[in-house]
Amino acid sequence: MKKARVTKKGSEGVGTTWEIQVRVAKGIIVFNLIVIVVGAILLENWKPFVLGSICGSVTAIVNFRLLAISMENLVSKGINSRGGVFKHTINRSLIRLFISGIVIYLSLTSKHINTAGTVIGLLSVKPIILIQSFLYK
DSSP: OOOOOOOOOTTGGGGGTHHHHHHHHHHHHHHHHHHHHHHHHHOSSOHHHHHHHHHHHHHHHHHHHHHHHHHHHHHHHOOOOHHHHHHHHHHHHHHHHHHHHHHHHHHHHOSSSOHHHHHHHHHTHHHHHHHHHHHOO
């Protein structure tokens, strides 16, 4: 007797990478808290830097979550057609890039958000992933 194939919907399939996502999000938050404290000590006008760092780090966490959802969907669907996988990957990448672009544009045009803080927040996911790849093998 064959087993019926069960497809996971909604948040049922979220467990495969959820622990990694939470660990990376916590690392981003700790890293950016350190950056915010150092920036607040060193900068005279620290409020725009703090807002920029918060905006960048939240965007980095959202983009990482969207990447994880995209990868989980690709793995759970299976690779049946190369064109479909390619389109899906490119579309999701463009959405994440568009979100980052909007945040950077807003930080460039706003007087209340520091661009350097935003970029540091956006790039904070990369050192966290590298550090955690060495710690959790």
